[in-house]
Amino acid sequence: MAFVILEEGAIGVQGMVGKHVAVLVGDGFEEIEVTEPKRALEEAGATVTIVGPNEESKSRGLRGRRGLEAAGTLQADVAVDEVAAQDFDAALVPGGVSPDRIRTHKGILKLVKELDNERKPIATIGHGAQVLISAQIVRGRTLTGAPSIADDIRNAGGLYRDQPAVQEGNWVTCRSANDLDHFERAFLEKLAQFQGQPLM
Numbered sequence: 001m002a003f004v005i006l007e008e009g010a011i012g013v014q015g016m017v018g019k020h021v022a023v024l025v026g027d028g029f030e031e032i033e034v035t036e037p038k039r040a041l042e043e044a045g046a047t048v049t050i051v052g053p054n055e056e057s058k059s060r061g062l063r064g065r066r067g068l069e070a071a072g073t074l075q076a077d078v079a080v081d082e083v084a085a086q087d088f089d090a091a092l093v094p095g096g097v098s099p100d101r102i103r104t105h106k107g108i109l110k111l112v113k114e115l116d117n118e119r120k121p122i123a124t125i126g127h128g129a130q131v132l133i134s135a136q137i138v139r140g141r142t143l144t145g146a147p148s149i150a151d152d153i154r155n156a157g158g159l160y161r162d163q164p165a166v167q168e169g170n171w172v173t174c175r176s177a178n179d180l181d182h183f184e185r186a187f188l189e190k191l192a193q194f195q196g197q198p199l200m
Contacts, residue, residue, distance in 0.1 A: 015192035017045035022088045024051050024080070024108055024131065028097025031064040031071040032177050033125045037092055040184045046191065051083060052076025053105045065096050080107035085114035090191050095126025095146065095177070103134035113137060116170065121190045125174040125183065129153060132171075142166060143173040170194075 021041055023034060038048050052062055061073035091112065093099060102108045112135045115122055124132060129145030130152070132138050139157030143166050150160040164179035165172060165186045172190050174183035 015195070016041075016188065019046040019089045019191055019194070020087065021046050021048050021191070022051045022083070022091045022111070023048060024091060024093045024102060024111070025062055025074065025076065026053050026057070026098040026101035026105075027063045028101055029062060029064050029074070029094050030096030030098070030126065030177060031066050032180070033094035033096065033128075034064070034074065036180050037094070037123075037125070037184055037187065040188065041191075044188055049083075049088070050074060050077045051080050051111075052078070053080055053102050053108060055079050062098075080105070080111055083111070085111055085118060085120070088115065088120070089194055090121035090123070091115050092187070093122075093124045093128035093131045095124075095128045097127075099124075099127045099130040103130050109135045119170045121170050121172065121187070121194050123172045123174070123183070123187045123190070125180070126176050129173055133158075141171065142168045143171060144175045145173055146176060 023038065025034060041048050052058060057076035058079060061075045063073055064071035112131060116137050124145065126146040127149060129143060130149060133152055133156045138153060142159040142161060143153060144161045144163050145153060153160045164182040165174050167186050167190060172187045
């Protein structure tokens with residue numbers, strides 16, 4: 001995979017232009033786990049759309065967190081019921097409290113399942129793996145996530161790895177915000193590999 005230096009000096013990956021990534025967010029998202037990957041994706045040439053659980057997430061916005069402290073709000077670009085898997089090349093589920101808020105939302109789970117069925121890239125950070133668990137697609141897969149959900153991953157039939165980032169098939173999973181450097185590069189590579197054909 002060829003990396004290129006963009007004019008801004010950021011590291012990008014060839015093949016990113018035209019790629020469309022859905023970021024699935026609910027209230028309580030960890031701010032840096034949205035803003036940093038979003039910046040990296042956009043600097044590499046991808047289009048990023050913030051997908052919220054409902055219409056209110058567009059009008060009122062979604063409340064962010066910085067650890068235990070409140071952060072700013074983020075306006076969703078669309079509600080999940082307005083989009084379909086065919087609209088995107090990949091999805092990212094950031095962590096924080098957000099995954100616990102959206103993991104029971106039928107529209108979110110439907111989108112994640114359809115993207116996975118098409119073997120499009122799916123990425124999670126920290127507690128974001130909770131959405132994969134609730135989508136019932138973890139069995140037999142190897143992934144990482146927040147150490148506090150390691151048992152949940154195992155109980156769902158997954159193999160937990162305590163590593164900064166894990167690539168398996170069409171997935172890239174990240175342990176925590178402290179591992180974003182490893183994760184961003186891995187996710188950019190995975191997304192650049194996707195050329196409309198399933199990633200096995």
